[in-house]
Amino acid sequence: MxxxxxxxxxxxxxxxxxxxxxxxxxxxxxxxxxxxxxxxxxxxxxxxxxxxxxxxxxxxxxxxxxxxxxxxxxxxxxxxxxxxxxxxxxxxxxxxxxxNPLQRAIKTLADIFIPILPAIVTAGLLMGINNLLTGPGIFYDEQSVIDVHTEWSDIASIINLIANTAFVFLPGLIGWSAAKRFGGSELLGIVLGLMLVHPDLLNAWGYAEAQEDGAVETWKFFGLEIEKVGYQGQVLPVLVAAFVLAKVEQFLSKRVSDAFHMLIVPPITLLLTGFVTFVAIGPVTFAIGNFLTNGFVGIFDAVPALGGLIYGGLYAPLVITGMHHTFLAVDFQLIATIGGTFLWPMVALSNIAQGSAAFAMMLATKDEKLKGLALTSSISAWLGITEPAMFGVNLRFRYPFFAAMIGSAIAGIIITIAGVKAPSIGVGGIPAFFSIMAEYWPIFFLGMGIVLVVPFVITFLIAKVKMRKEA
The missing domain is CATH 3.30.1360.60 (Glucose permease domain IIB)
Structure with a gap:
């Protein structure tokens, strides 16, 4: 060569x-x-x-x-x-x-969320293992593994603790990554994020109940009354707060000499950002986040088939534009608000669909170079990494890409109507079932069968017809 x-x-x-x-x-x-x-x-x-x-x-x-x-x-x-x-x-x-400006905004979100994905995906996989141990009816009738084998209960408890850590302290992870992306101190970003989930604050997951009981504690100063509420699992508050923190730190760093930097810049930056966050940023973004989530959930509850058709079918084109990264924030918000995401299961099936279409091209083509690329990229897609299959094979010939979209849309309709959820973002592709709530496994496996078969059959048949015409 x-x-x-x-x-x-x-x-x-x-x-x-x-x-x-x-x-x-x-x-x-x-x-x-x-x-x-x-x-x-x-x-x-x-x-x-x-x-x-x-x-x-x-x-x-x-x-x-x-x-x-x-x-x-x-x-x-x-x-x-x-x-x-x-x-x-x-x-x-x-x-x-x-x-363009929209692409830059999307890229900013991607730059923030992609670095923390290994922790989130690992948490999702461990939650799946915990589901296997604690879910009733998986291996025994109406009983879980730890009900039958009680010696495994503490092991399951430890696995659950390890799995939940990334979500309990999610604002800390986002604070680190966002502060780094916005040009601020990563350490201050971590402190800011952890500050929003401090044990002295009311846990966000118990806020609604505490509000009904009138048991929400407040701070009172300068005529203001601020609720002492944490932001566990929330995305928007720490994103906006990290941006403010970075800008305050940059402003002060340019005006304070190096000799006094340590004594002035970090304390004032954290103090100002903390006050602004608890007084304004937190409450406003918390309300916005809940409004958007309720709207999103309302649409999928009202017309689940349409939601599954649109998101399941159009997820792959979103990957092309990079806009799929914006839905990571939606997934996190759904997990924090309703205890699971109905979007991520469709993402996993879209991955499989792209792999199935690429695999069909591998069997249909006589081009040895394309065979090798299609085989490796289909395996990669089945394990959750779709870019090689999408860009290297499916988009090149177009019809495999559309075949994958059709299969993904059909599966999306079925699993959305059934209400399939994942407690976290997990491993994509075929191993994704580990991160799906165990009670939804049968319907998820049905969806998995659809995205394995439908894109493959459509792609293979069209490829053969085209080859006959070319011959």
């Missing part, structure tokens, strides 16, 4: 070296910031032997090369274009110039 020659072809297909702003790579892909993505010759690019696919996301153009080979291609790419080696953060910053 002539890596140098093929890399030159890649550069040419990207619109020439003048079109490349910055470049880095990950384990399998070149990650590029281009001046003008419209100059990319997609057909020429994907006809190059070393290229296994390409796609654009969050202002970055990514070229799928493959593990090991990507290092060699990147070395030649840097030499040919003269852009110099860059870090992933540098490429991200360069790529932001290609985004």
């Amino acid at each position: 002539d890596i140098r020659k093929q890399t030159e072809e890649i550069v040419q297909a990207l619109g020439g070296k003048e079109n490349v702003s910055a470049a880095t790579h990950c384990v399998t892909r070149l990650r590029l910031a281009l001046h003008d993505e419209s100059k990319v010759d997609q057909k020429a690019l994907e006809s190059i032997d070393v290229v296994k696919g390409s796609f654009s996301t969050n202002g970055q153009f990514q070229v799928v090369i493959g593990q090991g080979t990507v290092n060699k291609v990147y070395k030649e790419f840097v030499d040919i274009t003269g852009v110099g080696e860059a870090s992933k953060d540098e490429v991200k910053k360069a790529a932001e110039s290609n985004l």
Whole structure:
């Protein structure tokens, strides 16, 4: 394989070296910031032997090369274009110039939530294991594992504690990530988030009951009466508060000398942000969050089939735009408000659907390069990572992508009508059932069967018809 020659072809297909702003790579892909993505010759690019696919996301153009080979291609790419080696953060910053205001807002949410996903997904998986141990009727009639084997009860209790920690202290995780994204101190962000779930505050999950009983304690100062309420599981309060914290800290840092920085900036930043949060930000965003959640739940309660059809069918296009990240905040809000999310189960099924369509292409095509890419990307999608299947295979041929949307929409209707929920965001794809509430397993498995079969059959049949016509 002539890596140098093929890399030159890649550069040419990207619109020439003048079109490349910055470049880095990950384990399998070149990650590029281009001046003008419209100059990319997609057909020429994907006809190059070393290229296994390409796609654009969050202002970055990514070229799928493959593990090991990507290092060699990147070395030649840097030499040919003269852009110099860059870090992933540098490429991200360069790529932001290609985004419009809405895309930048979506990317900001993605930058905040993606770093904390490992903790959330792990919590979801552990909750699934806890469900297996504590759910009645799974292994024994009307009894759970810990009812029959009482020696497992304490183990289940420990697993539940470990699983719940990420959600109990979710504002702390978001505070850290949001403060980092907004340019503030990560440590102060953590303290701010933990402050919102301090044990001295009324737990947010008991607020409604305490309000009915008239048992909500308050602070009284300067003529104000502020309820002493925590924000467990809430997203909006800590997001807005972290933004304010970062801006206050930046304002003070520019005006306080280094000699007094430690004594003045952190205490005043935290004090001011804390007061503003409890007086205004918390109550206002808490009300907004509950209003939006109630509206969302109301729509799905009133017309569940329509909700399942729209979200189940259109989730994959949301991934293309990057807007799917905005629904992470909705998932967290649903979990905090109603004890589970009915959106995430549809996401898991959408992942499987994309994998099934890609797998059908693997069996239908005679192109060996496409076979290899379709097989690996379908397995990846079945395990929850859909981008290789979507961008490398399904969108390239279009009909597999639409077949996956159809299967996902049908399954979305069925599981939404049945009220399937997950207590947390968990592992995507086929292992997702571990993170689904055990009482919904039968209907979720039905949905899983639909997204395995429907996209596969539609894609395979259309592929065969097209191949006969081309022959």
